Amino acid sequence: MTGSYLLFLLSGQLFGARLEGALEILPWRVARKVPLAYSYVEGLIDYRGVIYPVFNLAQKLGLKPQSPIGFTAQGETTPAGLQSIILLEEKKAPLGITVDSIVKMIKANEVAPDASKGDGFIRGLLYDDNKEILLLDFERLFFHGG
Amino acid sequence: MAESTRFVILSLEGDKYAIPLSSVVEITAPHGLERDKNLTEIFEGKTEFRGKWLPVVNVKKLLRMQGLPGKVLLVLKGIKGMVGLLVDTVAEILETDKKAAPFPPGVMNPSTTCFRGILRHEGALVLLLNEDGLL
Numbered sequence: 076m077t078g079s080y081l082l083f084l085l086s087g088q089l090f091g092a093r094l095e096g097a098l099e100i101l102p103w104r105v106a107r108k109v110p111l112a113y114s115y116v117e118g119l120i121d122y123r124g125v126i127y128p129v130f131n132l133a134q135k136l137g138l139k140p141q142s143p144i145g146f147t148a149q150g151e152t153t154p155a156g157l158q159s160i161i162l163l164e165e166k167k168a169p170l171g172i173t174v175d176s177i178v179k180m181i182k183a184n185e186v187a188p189d190a191s192k193g194d195g196f197i198r199g200l201l202y203d204d205n206k207e208i209l210l211l212d213f214e215r216l217f218f219h220g221g
Numbered sequence: 222m223a224e225s226t227r228f229v230i231l232s233l234e235g236d237k238y239a240i241p242l243s244s245v246v247e248i249t250a251p252h253g254l255e256r257d258k259n260l261t262e263i264f265e266g267k268t269e270f271r272g273k274w275l276p277v278v279n280v281k282k283l284l285r286m287q288g289l290p291g292k293v294l295l296v297l298k299g300i301k302g303m304v305g306l307l308v309d310t311v312a313e314i315l316e317t318d319k320k321a322a323p324f325p326p327g328v329m330n331p332s333t334t335c336f337r338g339i340l341r342h343e344g345a346l347v348l349l350l351n352e353d354g355l356l
Contacts, residue, residue, distance in 0.1 A: 107346040108236060110284035112329045117353040119325070119339065121346050126339055168326055217327040 076136070076185045080201060082178040082208060083161065086126065086138035091201050091208045092163060093185075099162040100177055117173060127162055129171040132215055136196075165214040172213070185210060225318040228340065231295065231308040232349065233281060237347045238308075238316045239315060239340050244297050244352040248311050251277060251294040263305055265290050277305035283355060284335065300355045306355070315342050321349045 079094035099122070106118025106129045117129040158169045164197075185199040188209075198212035228239040228247070247270075254266040254277060265279040279290045291307040308325030321338030340347040 107348075109328055109348065110286055111333050113327075119328070119346055121341065124323055126322055126346065134345060147308045160302050170325070170327065215290070 077182060078185060079182050080178060080185075080208075080210070081161065082203070083159070083174040084176045084178055085136075085174050086133050088138065089183075089208045090174075090204060091210045092161060092213075093210070094180065098164060098169075101160045101162065101171075103158055103160060103173065106171075117171075120171060122162065125169050127169045127171040128217075129160055129173060132136050132172040132174065132211075132216075135216060163213060165218070168214070168218060170217060172215060183208075225316050228300065228315045228317070228347075228349070229295070230313045230315050231269055231293070232310045232312060233284070233291065233308055234286055235344060237342065238350055239342075239347045240295070240297070240352055241351045243312060244299060245304065246296040247294075249294050250292070251305070251307060254298075268294070268305065270296060270302060270303070270305070272301055273303075274283065275303055275305045276354065280306050280355075282284050297352050299355075301353065301356060304356065315340070315347075316343075 080091040081091060081094055082091050083134050083187045101122070104120065104162050106120045108118045109116060114133040115131045117131050120127050120129055156175050161174055162169065181203050183203060185201060185202045188197040196212055196216050197209050199210040201208040201210060226322065229245050231240065243292040251268060252336050254268050255267045257264070257338050260267065262278060262284045263278055265277045267274045267276050275296065277294065281290065282289050292307040293308050293311050295306045295308055297304055297306060317340065319340070321340050323338050324336060334351055337349040337351045340349050
């Protein structure tokens with residue numbers, strides 16, 4: 076299946092999101108904190124009249140931030156490495172994910188994943204410049220329990 | 222025309238929360254707070270209110286937030302009776318005919334009952350507390 080994809084980097088790994096679901100790319104911003112939320116929830120943002128939950132994708136995937144550990148004044152700068160928020164829609168549910176950087180947009184053929192990989196969170200694979208790119212199933216990652 | 226509802230806007234650690242004004246009995250200072258070892262950890266103690274003992278909740282502990290207990294006592298009546306909440310400040314009354322937006326999926330465990338939804342106020346998102354689901 077050929078489609079358009081947005082490629083992004085997270086903890087040094089390349090991931091992709093189908094452009095049909097990628098609505099907006101925002102510079103990182105502080106989200107409204109939500110008490111009792113899952114640990115990987117950054118909070119909520121209100122963008123163009125829609126309330127998006129913002130998920131820390133690296134934390135959900137158990138990836139370590141790339142930036143060196145150091146002191147960061149709270150509220151003044153972005154968390155280690157995170158530069159952008161991608162706003163998506165999965166099965167009509169809006170969501171935002173934090174990523175390190177946006178790489179590019181490509182047209183590519185999506186192939187089925189190896190079923191043994193990724194705990195079912197990988198919905199497909201892409202190949203670009205001989206690199207394997209993981210397409211994540213955001214619905215399964217974020218909307219099926221904590 | 223849609224019927225408007227009034228909410229008390231309160232703050233906890235700098236973030237705004239709302240609670241329906243119809244559930245608020247009194248906003249006061251927490252005088253004479255007494256410890257009661259029969260109450261669970263989320264309670265700061267009890268205080269006498271209109272001739273009866275009122276259990277007082279440290280909302281920050283309930284919501285697993287950092288910080289000292291608030292210095293304002295919000296007395297609420299709900300389906301389980303009256304309860305006091307310690308909050309940092311009570312700033313204003315919001316009157317709106319807009320309904321609270323539901324929480325987007327995936328944010329918290331669906332069994333969490335502390336919130337009713339989300340309101341918008343002065344360009345910010347305000348979490349609407351569920352007076353009947355806090356305890």
